[in-house]
Amino acid sequence: MIAYKFLSAGAFGFFSEYAWPTPAAGRPGGWVRVSGELRHCENGIHACTEEQLVDWLDEELWEIELDGAAVEVEGGVVAEAGRLIRRHEGWDDECARAFVDDCVEKTIALAAESLLETGRKQDLEELRAWRARPDAERKVRALALTFEEESSDPIAFLDDVLRLERGGRPESEAMALPVERGGPAPFALAANLGFVCAHVAAQVAEHATPGTYAETYERERLSQSAWLAEKLRLQG
Amino acid sequence: MFSCRQIYDLITEYDEGGLSTSERRQFESHVIVCPPCRGFVSQIRATRRRLGKDSTPEFTAELEDSIVNAFRAWKEQRR
Amino acid sequence: MNSANERRLLARLRAGDERAFRALVADLGPSLLRVARAYVRDSEVAAEIVQETWVAALGGLDNFEGRSSLRTWVFTILANCARRRGKTESRSAPFSSLNAGASEEIELDRFFPTNHHRWASCWTTINTRWEALPEEALSTEEANAAIMETLKSLPPNQAAVITLRDIEGWSSEEVCSLLVLSSANQRVLLHRARLAVRHALEGVLRVRSPS
Numbered sequence: 042m043i044a045y046k047f048l049s050a051g052a053f054g055f056f057s058e059y060a061w062p063t064p065a066a067g068r069p070g071g072w073v074r075v076s077g078e079l080r081h082c083e084n085g086i087h088a089c090t091e092e093q094l095v096d097w098l099d100e101e102l103w104e105i106e107l108d109g110a111a112v113e114v115e116g117g118v119v120a121e122a123g124r125l126i127r128r129h130e131g132w133d134d135e136c137a138r139a140f141v142d143d144c145v146e147k148t149i150a151l152a153a154e155s156l157l158e159t160g161r162k163q164d165l166e167e168l169r170a171w172r173a174r175p176d177a178e179r180k181v182r183a184l185a186l187t188f189e190e191e192s193s194d195p196i197a198f199l200d201d202v203l204r205l206e207r208g209g210r211p212e213s214e215a216m217a218l219p220v221e222r223g224g225p226a227p228f229a230l231a232a233n234l235g236f237v238c239a240h241v242a243a244q245v246a247e248h249a250t251p252g253t254y255a256e257t258y259e260r261e262r263l264s265q266s267a268w269l270a271e272k273l274r275l276q277g
Numbered sequence: 278m279f280s281c282r283q284i285y286d287l288i289t290e291y292d293e294g295g296l297s298t299s300e301r302r303q304f305e306s307h308v309i310v311c312p313p314c315r316g317f318v319s320q321i322r323a324t325r326r327r328l329g330k331d332s333t334p335e336f337t338a339e340l341e342d343s344i345v346n347a348f349r350a351w352k353e354q355r356r
Numbered sequence: 357m358n359s360a361n362e363r364r365l366l367a368r369l370r371a372g373d374e375r376a377f378r379a380l381v382a383d384l385g386p387s388l389l390r391v392a393r394a395y396v397r398d399s400e401v402a403a404e405i406v407q408e409t410w411v412a413a414l415g416g417l418d419n420f421e422g423r424s425s426l427r428t429w430v431f432t433i434l435a436n437c438a439r440r441r442g443k444t445e446s447r448s449a450p451f452s453s454l455n456a457g458a459s460e461e462i463e464l465d466r467f468f469p470t471n472h473h474r475w476a477s478c479w480t481t482i483n484t485r486w487e488a489l490p491e492e493a494l495s496t497e498e499a500n501a502a503i504m505e506t507l508k509s510l511p512p513n514q515a516a517v518i519t520l521r522d523i524e525g526w527s528s529e530e531v532c533s534l535l536v537l538s539s540a541n542q543r544v545l546l547h548r549a550r551l552a553v554r555h556a557l558e559g560v561l562r563v564r565s566p567s
Contacts, residue, residue, distance in 0.1 A: 320554050334393060
């Protein structure tokens, strides 16, 4: 069975701290096997399907072949054995930035809808111009601040998303350091914004129709994974 | 899903295998989507690695001699 | 050391075999010194504690029943000596405090409040990834000094746990056995100590490369 696995730089498992053998000279990486009972998050080769990509984002995307017993678990699959087949070079900084862009655009669209519904046309124009005109940014920030603290409106999140997109923090002027000095890499921002923007969409849905947070969140995440699979031209 | 504060509070439990499967999954899910928590986890790991490289304080010849002298004195009074 | 080897060693020690004793001292000495330093500020006092430990061990050698390993037994004696001495030394302890829950207060201001509408209990700060750092970055003079100061300022049981676990590489079971701690208790002490050292190292790194 072919599945996907995200690893940190050097085919290194972030949580397992395991250095995976990588393909060489046209041959797949060596088989990695576990013994004993498969236990989610504790014992086994962990991988995910195309639908679950965005839950696992890390620096390197690998195609992995699984073998032996396998169990489906929340967010992925755990198998007895696996070997890395090839790395998807298409998942790179540029792809991660495009992913972030797409997430942020969706949040802007939600915010625009909200402004439309409340008849704030002037503000809507400012918002639409925002991406094109950096000087409109201050206005958008000010706009975000005019909303009540308790608001679940996406506008309230826009200022946050703006800062997160650049590796900063909500309500902070601190600038992110470049990656070489320990700042968040594009893949980390993709992981972050994917989550935040799905959360914003789910909150909007919950506010409109109570009880719909979870399904909206899941739907957003699936759509994000589909975007990625499409972009990377993954084959199921 | 866990909050950042919970990651901060539970990192050692996580590393020591003290969390349940469900808790481990929640822990990992959060860290993956949270850059400051990724940073924090990497910092704890680097801290542990650094401590593991700590060089032994000087166990001096002087100290060793004084201990051996104590041994000789002990041996002597046993006779 | 397996029990057959240990029985032989014990016999040789009791017979006054100096070479066997020297070998044991060389084996355990550096670790004993480090653990003693975890308890007291002064390195001379630490050396005295190690000295006292060996004297006490020799005195008790005939009565040692071998219920624990020789190594554990010697370290237990050390822990007792160190605790007695540690009580009479004054220790500055910025991280320890009069109440047990004190270290939960460390760095509380680094998180959004629990009632924040959008970011409850999230980090307010960017935390850089240290895996990108060169090896030497955490071994500079400043870093070494910061670690030393932190260890000295920790409550004795936190210092002992982190020294034995992370510096000396003892297992969790060994440490719990020596210090008579439940494994949950040991984890809490280890947690607080690690957070303190991380915090100190972060301070050093921040000073070296302001953003």
